[in-house]
Every structure is written in C-alpha cells, then in structure tokens.
Amino acid sequence: MVQNARSRTVLALYSAADDIQCHRVRLVLAAKGVSYDLIQVDPAKPPQDLIDLNPYNTLPTLVDRDLTLYDTAVVCEYLDERYPHPPLMPIDPLSRARLRLATVRIERDWLPEVAHIREGGRLADAARKRLREQLLSALPLFKASRFFLNPEMSLADCLVTPVVWRLPSLGIDLGREGKPIIDYGERLFHSQGYARSLTAEEKALRAI
Known part of the structure; x- marks a missing residue:
C-alpha cells in the first residue's frame, strides 16, 4: 500500500x-x-x-x-x-560470512556501474561493458547452487535478483554464455514474493 x-x-x-x-x-x-x-x-x-x-x-x-x-x-x-520465517541466511558462520562478503562486493563493484549506465553520457558504454564482464566472471557463483551461493533463497538473492531484473533496461545482453544467470533470475522472477516486491515503475522495466 x-x-x-x-x-x-x-x-x-x-x-x-x-x-x-x-x-x-x-x-x-x-x-x-x-x-x-x-x-x-x-x-x-x-x-x-x-x-x-x-x-x-x-x-x-x-x-x-x-x-x-x-x-x-x-x-x-x-x-x-x-521476522524469522522463512530464514534468509544460512545457519553456519562460514556460509553467512561468504554471503555477506559477496553482497559487499556487489555493492562496491556492480552497483556503481549501474549508476554510471543510468546517468548516461560518455561513461555509460564503458560501465555497461564492465558490468557485463563482472557478471560473466561471477558465473561460478551462479552455478554453485540453486540460489546465489546457497541451496535456499538468502539475503544475497534479494540484492542480486534486482540487478538481474534490470539488465534489459540497462542494455546488457549476457548472450548464451550468461544463460545460468538468466535461468537463475527466471526462477525468482516467477515467485509470488518477487511479484509483490515490484513497484509499477520496476514492472515496466521488463517491457523496455
């Protein structure tokens, strides 16, 4: 509401x-x-x-x-x-630390590139290329488990999935090589929870 x-x-x-x-x-x-x-x-x-x-x-x-x-x-x-149910972090400290570190890297590496792309101008094309390369370099993380570094949905997915959702609007095509990332996104996009998370403006991004 x-x-x-x-x-x-x-x-x-x-x-x-x-x-x-x-x-x-x-x-x-x-x-x-x-x-x-x-x-x-x-x-x-x-x-x-x-x-x-x-x-x-x-x-x-x-x-x-x-x-x-x-x-x-x-x-x-x-x-x-x-709100502990369902839990969105693994129980063991090692897995939790790995997910937290991955989240920090996404915030520092991916999100600034998204901002540059959205600002447009002369920096946008270079940022688009760097973000695509960073996503493809992370393919092993998407292949490691059904969700991002975890067999169940976690807080890390709540950051990764919004980035993947925006790729078409950012002008990024991962090609055949990026299929594991696209498949990962589709698994979450079709959940009821994901649909509830979207604003009208964000829903429109996939129509671009």
Whole structure:
C-alpha cells in the first residue's frame, strides 16, 4: 500500500520507485510476507518526516515503531531476525560470512556501474561493458547452487535478483554464455514474493 506520509501501520518503508537498494528491502519484506506501508519518495525531494527520521535523508529507510534504520544491510538483517520465517541466511558462520562478503562486493563493484549506465553520457558504454564482464566472471557463483551461493533463497538473492531484473533496461545482453544467470533470475522472477516486491515503475522495466 503506497502512502504519502507515515500512517498508523507499525512498519513503514520509505522507498524510491526504482532503486536497487530499495527493491532489495522490498524483496526481503515480500519473502517474509510482512505487511507494511510503502511510502514512495522522490530522492531529490525528501519529505520533512524522512528528514526528521534519517539524518542522511537516504533511501531505503525503515521505521518500526520507535526504531528507524537506514543502512540497507542493517535493514535487511534486522528484518530477517525480526521476522524469522522463512530464514534468509544460512545457519553456519562460514556460509553467512561468504554471503555477506559477496553482497559487499556487489555493492562496491556492480552497483556503481549501474549508476554510471543510468546517468548516461560518455561513461555509460564503458560501465555497461564492465558490468557485463563482472557478471560473466561471477558465473561460478551462479552455478554453485540453486540460489546465489546457497541451496535456499538468502539475503544475497534479494540484492542480486534486482540487478538481474534490470539488465534489459540497462542494455546488457549476457548472450548464451550468461544463460545460468538468466535461468537463475527466471526462477525468482516467477515467485509470488518477487511479484509483490515490484513497484509499477520496476514492472515496466521488463517491457523496455
């Protein structure tokens, strides 16, 4: 449910209409089946209530009663612990550390390239080439298990899948070599939870 301001619902998410990190949190919430108020925000014009809640005015921002969280990784792990079923992280410390490290690398390596592509200009083509190369170099990670580095869906998938969803709109074709990545995406795209995570703007990206 989209609201223009905070309502009486306990859980509220301030989110951009089309943003990978915001989509990441919405996918966690959808996977958990959690009801919440979705407050769509123009990042260039943050509302006063967001300014009051978050000193950085960043998105996504999660409000749970008197608690406000605004680092995406912190938000996702909080939600996984706050709503433990289904769990979105493996039990053993080694697997958890591997997934966390993979998430950090995606944030540092893939997401800046997505931003360059969306900005357009002279940097876009080079960024598109680098992102394609980075995705293809990660093929062993997609082949290692049914989900990203894990036999079950995890918090890492909640970041990877929104990137894969946006590839057509970014002008990236992985070709035959990238079929394992495309197949991975399709497995998640057709889940009910994934459909619930999408805004109207994000649904339209696959029609481009």
